[in-house]
Amino acid sequence: MLRIHFTGEDLARTRLATGPQPMWELLLSLHKLADADGRMVFDGWRRRVRAVMGAGLPASARWLPHLAPPVGYSPDFLTPARQAGDLGTGLELVLATPRRRIRDDLATLAAQRPLRGPVAELADGSPKALHGLGQALRDYHAHALAPFWNRIRTSVHADLTTRGKTFLHAGIEAVLTGLHPKARWTPPVLELPYSTDRDIHLDGRGVRLLPSFFCWGRPFTFRDAGLSPVIAYPIEHDLTWLDTSRPGDPKRPLAALLGRTRTMVLTALATHGGCTTTELAGRTGISLASASQHTSVLRDAGLISTVRRGGHVVHSLRPAGASLINAPAKH
Structure with a gap:
């Protein structure tokens, strides 16, 4: 506890x-790639990442699971305490970590498992190993996170x-x-x-x-x-988050959901973020009853989520809804 x-x-x-922090997502995704937790959410992602990577991680990144094991301690310096909303800033913070702190973090890691290869070199303060860490993190992010970042x-x-x-x-x-x-x-x-x-x-x-x-x-x-x-x-996950189908795909009749009013509701959520039913009614110019009806349909279709917070319900766009509303028009 x-x-x-x-x-x-x-x-x-x-x-x-x-917003999401790339270095935290990078570390925690390494854990998820190595373990079997959250199978309904992550198994599709695991298969795609492993398919892209062939037998495993990119050559430069194959030692990362030894640095960030899924069980036990992972070095604190891999996830900067300072907010870094983009990969470049996050990597700069990681690579600027004082050598003494890297050594101390890796001494903690060594207490649970032997340090070998690049991890041991990193603990010894090797500039080459630190450069290799930066390249490994970039390459892993490019394969495992960048294609899914949106x-x-x-x-x-x-x-x-x-x-x-x-x-x-x-x-x-x-x-x-x-x-x-x-x-x-x-x-x-x-x-x-x-x-x-x-x-x-x-x-x-x-x-x-x-x-x-x-x-x-x-x-x-x-x-x-x-x-x-x-x-x-x-966070709460949409089980269809990996679905890349477009609304024009005949296998997914999402277009049948979109009349003018539902399009306005989705657009309002995309523009303003989470909204209560009353706020949606005001922003779309429809009645409260109509807003409630349309959010019910959109929720059942998996396009929005609705949660109760205090005395209010708040509607938010789910990834499938964002994909639908942001899909380019076909000509």
Whole structure:
């Protein structure tokens, strides 16, 4: 169990990330590529990544699973505490990590498994190994994440929109208790399921809440409690997130759903993010009853998600809905 101890100052300084963080998704996706968790969500992705990579990872990246094993400790320096919304910035932060911290992180890793090859060279401070790490991370991202990044980003932003609405309507404590079905808030302590039993005292620093596409089952955080606190947490997944069918595909009669009004509803969600039923009615110029009816149809079709936050329901675009509304017109 992870117990996070808040003060009033910490609650005021708790904030949501602005979007998916490539280095966190890279690390957590390495875990998912190596394990068998979340089969309904990730097996299709695993097959596609392995098909692209042939027998395994690109040659430059084949040692990454030894650096970031799916069970136990993965070095904290691979996921910068500073927010980095693009791969280039994230890689710069990783490669600028002081050698002493890399050595300390890898000493922690060495306590659970022997360090070999490039990982051992990295621990010894080899500039060549550090350069090789940068190349390995770039190559892995290009194969395993870049082809799917638009869908990953859409899913993460849908979660952020919902959390933002929750904060506006119900406050930060409702956001905290919504991070996981087993989360428990007993002021001033938030309890979350975790792989080990530990306590984190925020001591006025606050915490950044990071929705992660490849985080699965339980939240994930740094081992070093001295780092700026970040909690990566699992998001809701659309099981059809890998579906690349276009609305004109005769095998998927999605176009039958789109009249003028439903198009306006989807467009409003794409433009404004999550909306309550009342907000949708106002933005599309339709009645509340009509908005409720159309969101029900779109939800049943898997194009939007609806969650209850406090006294409101909030509708958000799902990846399939975003793909449909953003699909280029055919001439």
